[in-house]
Structure formats: structure tokens, C-alpha cells
Amino acid sequence: MEEDILDVLITLKDTNGNTLLSVKEIKAQVLELMLATVDNPSNAVEWALAEMLNQPKLMQKAIKELNTVVGINRLVQESDLPRLNYVKACIREAFRLHPISPFNVPHVSISDAIIGEKYFIPKGSRVLLSRLGLGRNPRVWEDPLKFKPERHLIKEGGGEVVLTDSKLRLLSFSTGRRGCPGVKLGSTITTMLLARLLHGFAWSLPPNSSCNDLIESSKTDPFDTLPLLAKAKPRLAKVMYP
């Protein structure tokens, strides 16, 4: 039988052949994986939906892409994801504008370093990267507070949009040896979630929705109120829904 991650954690041994991780440590590892896998995609997708409901033209563009790539006679499959570039651009924009936390997890420098020929970081410094500072930096992003997925589309040659940014112009999965090891899985889950929600349902805002206020307040207080309230109506044939 194939081992899953829990089997691997339980059977890990130290150099003397003794069990490496205690039950408490295994629980902590599993909890961390579950939080990383659930919280990041749901936060990005919820914000992408809110922004797209606030600018219905963007929603229409994404639906057009889904109708072309997938059609309406089957559900979105993993093999469709490389071609759903507009949907991925919307997710990148949600990562840029609405990160799940203000800072990346702290790192400690293991030696003296000079960054960008300007900044001296002494050995032992605790370094925090500001996700908001990167994603909303007006020197990097034109009209930084505007949700504009088009900025992530690769103009020449129509290359594939990916959710990582190795130059750290925005912080999605971070980079380097402590960067997220779940890039492939995280990208698949997030893109599939948004693609299936948009493909399977027509979304609208209830009367007197506070969606616009939510987005406006996120410009001044980025970690202000969620959840988003929205109505979903099936848009595919009845047999398509299990």
C-alpha cells in the first residue's frame, strides 16, 4: 500500500533508529499543513470573487475564458488549468492586493549580508518581509490599489500565468530555500476552486450588499471584515451537479 504523509511522519526514525517525532509534534505538523492548504486558497478566492463581483466586466471575462476552454458540458479538470490564464491572473491579483497576513513568517539571517547593494543585514537579524509593502508598492505597480488582473497577463507570446513570483514583486508562495514547498498543490487547489466556482455558478450580490464598502475599506484597513455575502445560481445542466 502507498504511504501517505501521516505514515511518513509516524515512521520517521532518528540516527539511532528511535521514533523521531512525538504525537504532539506530528499533530503540530499536520495542523500546519492543513492550515496552509485551506486558509491560503480560501482567502485568495474569496477576495478574487469579491473584487470580480464589484467589477462585473472582469467576471464576464473569466466566464468567457471558462466557456472557451472548458465549455458547458463538463466540469473543469486539472488538465484545463494551464489554459485558464485569466482566472489565474485574478488569483495573482488577489494575492497581491489581499495577502492573508501583513508579513511573511520571520527569518533569521545566518551571516552578514548586503541586499540590493544598499541594505546591510547583520548576522542574526530577524527579517520580516511586508506582503502589503511589496504588493501595493507604487514604484512597482501602476495604480496599486486597483484590482486589475490584466497586469499579470503575459503580453508577448501569450505564455502561461503562474501564481509564484520569484522576483518578490508580490509575495504569494515566497521564494528561496524556506519558500513554500506546496507551490504545485497550492496553485492547483486555488485555481481549481475559483475556476469551478465561476464555471458552475452565476454569482450576484444580494440587495444592499456591502461588497463595495468591503473593498473600499480594505484599501485603508487591509485586514477588515470578511466574509463576503453573495448569491450563487447553478449555470450548468442539472445532471452536472452531484
Ligand code: HEM
Ligand atoms: C495557495 C496556497 C499556498 C500559499 C499562498 C502558500 C504560501 C506560503 C508562504 C508565503 C510560506 C512562507 C515562505 C517563507 O517563509 O518565505 C509558506 C510556507 C510553507 N508552506 Fe505554503 N502556501 C500554500 C499552500 C501550501 C500547501 C498546499 C502546503 C502543503 C501541503 C504548504 C506547506 C507549507 C510549509 C510546510 C511551509 C513552511 C516551509 C518552511 O518553513 O521551510 N503550503 N507557504
